[in-house]
Amino acid sequence: MKSVIFDLDGVIVSTDDLHFQAWKSMADRNGIPFDRQINNLLRGVSRAESLEIILRKSEKSYSEQQKQELMQYKNDIYVKLLDNLKHSDILPGVVELINRLKKAGVKIAIGSSSKNTRKILQKIGLETVFDAIADGTEIQHSKPDPEVFLVAARKLETKPENCVVVEDAVAGIEAAKAGNMTAIAIGDAASSSLADYRVNTMMQIAEILNLE
Ligand code: G16
Numbered sequence: 249m250k251s252v253i254f255d256l257d258g259v260i261v262s263t264d265d266l267h268f269q270a271w272k273s274m275a276d277r278n279g280i281p282f283d284r285q286i287n288n289l290l291r292g293v294s295r296a297e298s299l300e301i302i303l304r305k306s307e308k309s310y311s312e313q314q315k316q317e318l319m320q321y322k323n324d325i326y327v328k329l330l331d332n333l334k335h336s337d338i339l340p341g342v343v344e345l346i347n348r349l350k351k352a353g354v355k356i357a358i359g360s361s362s363k364n365t366r367k368i369l370q371k372i373g374l375e376t377v378f379d380a381i382a383d384g385t386e387i388q389h390s391k392p393d394p395e396v397f398l399v400a401a402r403k404l405e406t407k408p409e410n411c412v413v414v415e416d417a418v419a420g421i422e423a424a425k426a427g428n429m430t431a432i433a434i435g436d437a438a439s440s441s442l443a444d445y446r447v448n449t450m451m452q453i454a455e456i457l458n459l460e
C-alpha cells in the first residue's frame with residue numbers, strides 16, 4: 249500500500265500571492281527590484297534561501313543580522329495575511345481526493361518547507377486530517393534536499409519507496425526523487441523532466457493510484 253505526501257503551498261492551498269505581497273513590501277522598503285517572475289523562483293524554497301535569491305538584485309550587501317531582520321519583516325506581514333485564509337481557499341479537488349484516500353486506507357502526510365505549515369492548516373481547517381506533518385521547523389536542508397519528505401515517511405512509518413509525493417515545484421520533484429519516492433507533478437512542476445507523472449487535476453491522482 250502506497251502512502252501519499254502532499255506539498256502544502258501550491259498543492260493544498262495557494263499562498264503564492266501572499267508570499268508575493270509580503271516580499272514585495274520588504275523589497276520596496278529597501279529599494280530592491282522584485283516582481284512576480286522573481287517570486288516564481290521562490291516556490292518550495294525556504295525563507296532564508298528565498299531572501300538570498302531576492303538579494304541577488306540588490307546593490308547593497310547585508311549582514312546576517314540585517315538578513316534576519318528582513319526575513320522577520322516579511323514574515324510578520326505574511327502571517328497577518330494568512331489570517332484571511334479560510335476553508336474555501338483549499339484548491340479544487342483536494343478535499344475529494346483526501347476523502348477517497350482515507351476511504352481506501354491510504355496514509356497521508358504533509359511535506360512542506362514552510363515554518364507556517366501548522367497555522368495554514370489550522371486556518372483552512374485541515375489540521376487534524378493528516379496522519380503526519382513534516383515542515384520547515386523540523387529540517388536543516390530544504391527542497392531539493394529530500395529531508396522534509398524523509399521526515400514525513402519516518403513519521404508515517406513507511407519506507408520512502410512506498411511514498412508518492414505530490415508537488416507543484418521543480419525543487420520538490422527533485423527532492424522526492426532524491427528521496428527514492430514516486431513524484432507526481434502538478435502545475436509548474438510539470439516542466440521537471442524528473443517527474444514520474446504529470447497531472448492537471450487532483451482526480452487524476454486517484455486514477456494513478458488506482459483508487460476505487
Ligand atoms: C513554501 C513556499 C515557499 C516558501 C516556503 C517557506 O513551501 O512554496 O515559497 O518560501 O514555504 O515558507 P515560510 O516562510 O512560511 O517558512 P512548500 O514546500 O509548502 O511549497
Ligand code: MG
Nearest residue numbers: 255257258292
Ligand atoms: Mg509548493
